[in-house]
Amino acid sequence: MTVRTIDLKQLGRMKAPAGFSERVLAQAGIGDSYGVFDTVLGSVHVAWNSHGVSAAMRARSDEEFEKWFRREVGRPLTPATPPADLSARLVNELGGKRGLRFDLRGLTEFEQSVLRKAREIPRGQVRPYGWIAREIGHPRAVRAVGTALANNPIPYFIPCHRVVRSDGVIGNYGGGGPEAKKQILSLEGVGLSKLQELARAGYRYEGVRSTKIYCYPTCHHARRAQDRNVVWLHDEAEAGALGFRPCKVCRPPAAAA
Amino acid sequence: MEGVERTFERMVHEHQDRLYALGYALTGNRHDAEEVAQDTLLRAYRALVSYSPERVRELKQRPWLHRIAINVARNRHRGLRPRLVELNGSEQDTSPGPEARALRKAQLDDVTAALAGLPPRYREAVVLRYVQDLSYDEAAQVLGQPVGTVKSNVHRALKLLRGENHDRADD
Numbered sequence: 001m002t003v004r005t006i007d008l009k010q011l012g013r014m015k016a017p018a019g020f021s022e023r024v025l026a027q028a029g030i031g032d033s034y035g036v037f038d039t040v041l042g043s044v045h046v047a048w049n050s051h052g053v054s055a056a057m058r059a060r061s062d063e064e065f066e067k068w069f070r071r072e073v074g075r076p077l078t079p080a081t082p083p084a085d086l087s088a089r090l091v092n093e094l095g096g097k098r099g100l101r102f103d104l105r106g107l108t109e110f111e112q113s114v115l116r117k118a119r120e121i122p123r124g125q126v127r128p129y130g131w132i133a134r135e136i137g138h139p140r141a142v143r144a145v146g147t148a149l150a151n152n153p154i155p156y157f158i159p160c161h162r163v164v165r166s167d168g169v170i171g172n173y174g175g176g177g178p179e180a181k182k183q184i185l186s187l188e189g190v191g192l193s194k195l196q197e198l199a200r201a202g203y204r205y206e207g208v209r210s211t212k213i214y215c216y217p218t219c220h221h222a223r224r225a226q227d228r229n230v231v232w233l234h235d236e237a238e239a240g241a242l243g244f245r246p247c248k249v250c251r252p253p254a255a256a257a
Numbered sequence: 258m259e260g261v262e263r264t265f266e267r268m269v270h271e272h273q274d275r276l277y278a279l280g281y282a283l284t285g286n287r288h289d290a291e292e293v294a295q296d297t298l299l300r301a302y303r304a305l306v307s308y309s310p311e312r313v314r315e316l317k318q319r320p321w322l323h324r325i326a327i328n329v330a331r332n333r334h335r336g337l338r339p340r341l342v343e344l345n346g347s348e349q350d351t352s353p354g355p356e357a358r359a360l361r362k363a364q365l366d367d368v369t370a371a372l373a374g375l376p377p378r379y380r381e382a383v384v385l386r387y388v389q390d391l392s393y394d395e396a397a398q399v400l401g402q403p404v405g406t407v408k409s410n411v412h413r414a415l416k417l418l419r420g421e422n423h424d425r426a427d428d
Contacts, residue, residue, distance in 0.1 A: 014365070
């Protein structure tokens, strides 16, 4: 056949196949990959890239997860076979052993510090929002902490569910609503009904008479105390007045001097 | 690093179609076209990471990527891979209408088959000039040849493509 320049120009109008840019970006380690993992929480969609785990969600379908990821993270996303050890690491992380790296690049400095702090709360324990705010050096930014936790792209693995309201209301949860939050906390061994009962009665801290130390009620050290030594405290002022000092592990606020 | 990644993301979106078309024109089939385009972009990324920010900013992406792609295509050729000219039409194509698509696809396959029959230096020149719509100056820069050489190679390529086969004596 005779090829004219117009045929050549026609050739130049070809389009790259669907998904091409996503594949290239994933190969370069920029886009994210995802898979579905079986965990104690049921099946969880998890996205990762060369920097670490970047998102997680209990989605009903791949489409739902992809849509959510595009909205929340905004990078290209493709299904892929996970690295060999990822599944085990995910299970360990939920079991309380920390071994995951996270990619939080898309978040602000403040959001990152909130999530890093939430990660320090041990499995089976909870802290109030104000605790995070104080610990990261923004004691008045309690609401901003709530927002940052609500926008946690990696719920379950970064345990935003371990942050609860100090009045005992469970509070909303980005990882599937208040019911999911209760379910996960119970799974981790938090005695929720007892905790809510205390909160409703206005008790925030657990003091131990023998040591003169007060803790958040779920603190590992508070739970070791014998019942006859336990005294429930309304606030840090009361604790201070009784001569208690704050626990150095769970770090409740000190009484105002 | 963040800056380079953003730059690269934009580069991929902006140039993917062009590089895929280039790969298709040079290799003659869609599978190899995708590989050429992908290798080109990944090489570009590895280079970008090592460049200084000023160098990245001043980079003329279009000729730079074309130059990489030409090299990628040449290297594949050297690697003794069999060159396939696609005969069936089983691959997906995103253009509208089955008839229009079949017709267009058949035409495109004829064009690439004709290109595949050209000596490489003619093919590269004519593909850069007419498929990719580079100017003679840009094509010369990409190929590292004098403009006059490129012009005459394009001219000879067009002659061969039109079926005017008789002046191949100077090959």
